Amino acid sequence: MERFIINSALDMHLHLRDDEMLKLVASKTSKDFVGALVMPNLVPPITTKEALLSYKKRIKEACKDDDFNPYLTIFFQVDYTYSFLEDIKDEIIAVKLYPFGVTTNSQTGVSSMDVEILRPTLEAMSKLGIPLCVHGETKGFVMDREKEFLPIYESLAINFPNLKIIMEHISTKEAVTLLDKYENLYATVTIHHLLLTLDDVAGGGLNPHLFCKPIVKRYEDRDALLKVVLDAHPKIMFGSDSAPHPKNNKEAADGAAGIFSSPIALQVLTELFEKHEKLDNLNNFVSLNAQRIYNLMPIKKEVNLIKKDFIVPEIYSNETEQVVPMFAGKTLRWSIE
Amino acid sequence: MERFIINSALDMHLHLRDDEMLKLVASKTSKDFVGALVMPNLVPPITTKEALLSYKKRIKEACKDDDFNPYLTIFFQVDYTYSFLEDIKDEIIAVKLYPFGVTTNSQTGVSSMDVEILRPTLEAMSKLGIPLCVHGETKGFVMDREKEFLPIYESLAINFPNLKIIMEHISTKEAVTLLDKYENLYATVTIHHLLLTLDDVAGGGLNPHLFCKPIVKRYEDRDALLKVVLDAHPKIMFGSDSAPHPKNNKEAADGAAGIFSSPIALQVLTELFEKHEKLDNLNNFVSLNAQRIYNLMPIKKEVNLIKKDFIVPEIYSNETEQVVPMFAGKTLRWSIE
DSSP states (O other): EEEEESOOOEEEEEOOOSSHHHHHEEEHHTOOOOOOOOOOOOOSOSSSHHHHHHHHHHHHHTTTSSSOEEEEEEEOTTTHHHHHHHHHHGGGEEEEETTTSSTTTTTBBSSSOOOOHHHHHHHHHHTTTTTEOOOOEEEEEEEOHHHHHHHHHHHHHHHOOSOOEETTTTTSSHHHHTTTOTTTTEEEEHHHHOOOHHHHHHTOOOOOGOSSSOOOOHHHHHHHHHHHHTTTTTTEEEEOBBOOOOOOOOHHBBBOOOOOGGGHHHHHHHHHHHTOOOOOOHHHHIIIIHHHHTTOOOOOOOOEEEOOOOOOSOOEEEOEEEEOOOTTOOOSOOEOO | OEEEEEEEOOEEOOOOSSSHHHHHHHHHHHTTTEEEOOOOSSOOOOSSSSHHHHHHHHHHHHTSSSSHHHEEEEEEOOOOOHHHEEEEEEESSSEEETTTSSSSSSSSSSSOOOOOHHHHHHHHHOOOHEEEEEEEOOOOOOTTHHHHHHHHHHHHHHTTTSSEEEEOOOOOOHHHHHHOOOOOOEEEEEEHHHHHHHHHTTTSBBBBOOOSSSSSOOOOHHHHHEEEETTTTTTTEEOOOOOOOOOHHHHTTTTTOBOGGGGGGGHHHHHHHTTTTTTGGHHHIIIIOOOOHOOOOOOOOOOEEEOOOOOOOSSSOOOOOOOOOOOTTEEEEEEEE
């Protein structure tokens, strides 16, 4: 039987939420991944050392049986001082910036992307070597939001040349092009932006379980992302942006944005890279690039993929939560042994 | 109190469905409108005189207390002969053409839009003076489907110069432009394509109750439609495309396409035309243009709109059906007296 080994898989963009949802979803990543960059957009968001350490403890409890390292982030605030960042530095991997109101729990995001307003915090981060992760969308037309945000990425890259800036979950061909223009720009890419277009969300029936921000775009965008990812572009890391929402918040009159892809991420990626005869590049995308960009030295942990059908569960649930995964009920060609 | 009178309102694109749903929704149109062009995409579709007459009877029963004229259509089939069409002519207002698989219940639609394949039927319709209504979408990328279909409209317009061709529920600025290029092209426009963009469906949370085919597009498309409608373009008629689906088929993992707008159509249109100081043109859009294009002589029936808040019901239901209307729970500025 055909096999493939993924070494020390890293998910560099993950939502684990909290409480019962955290307990339900954490192991879906921690079982196979060796680490994940965990998003800070709880309610309220993680903005203090106390909240950070407490959240880290809850995550570790939720995946206590696994060799798994949660790399925590804090929620960007314009009043973060050098001394605050210096004090918290060893506990975080990055600071995550959300513009106000662009996605789930971003109501406390920054209201202006004016470089001068952001400068004190970003200069402190530059000096301390703390990377900046950004949800790069404007509040424009839903299909144009990332493209409209690119000049802001450019401005940040130029003004803070020593700051590592990670364009999170890029979704357009224009973002792919921008990546190579500035040395200090990096990116994460999700599996859904590699596989889907707006046709999958709204081309047939409306599929709330494939609805996310940034929304999946056109075929040419998907194909541009796919090309650089399959070629193991050294500045691109895998970040699932797996974002669980209760089923009844998704199948609703005002459906929540986010795709729960953790349980299928490695199987889908293996299928995709194999299909394009690029399996040799998969470990770069799901581990080595992130290790280099973030200076990580994860423990060794092998995941054995075997070419055997895997039917994606219709739902994951515990006593209080029910979450529908991406591709629920579909058959994938690879399984985790 | 401010008032406005709509005379002999006509909805030139309406889905009434059948059975219990028909009983629930028919009066939402028949109460105020004097007539409506009723779509034939039942399961199975209306393709015989017998089915047509039987459906007309059921519609009349469902709205028996109202002065209302259902203008029936049949579902285009390439094997309709001249004699069949001649026989059914007096019972129908038009023939509706669906390309295969582009919307609800279009599985029996035409598999090719090749003019030569369509020619015998379309020539018979031309000779008999039967208009052709078309759902003009390709199976391309969801935002491009109407634009991609426009060359087919052009080909039909050129090849059948004596055929009245109605481009149903146009949704793009390109369709607006095409309208004036051929004398025999006409169009219907919905309220949702005049008011909404993709941002309303997927820009915030995902809203299944505003999901339809063709999908609502960009701001420039909406604005181009709005301009010609407010100016009472003589080739454009109101057609709601009101399409009820059960609530649990809309708020679902595979949500049905269609917006149930009948109960609010005249109120919303009055508010819209008043806001743009174009109330003088509203009767052209909702009645006079259709009378002229289709040679109708409807009875006189006045609807009195008064400027008084109207809170849209959260749901319309009977014993077996539940339908969420467009703008459920929102407050409109005009009511029907």
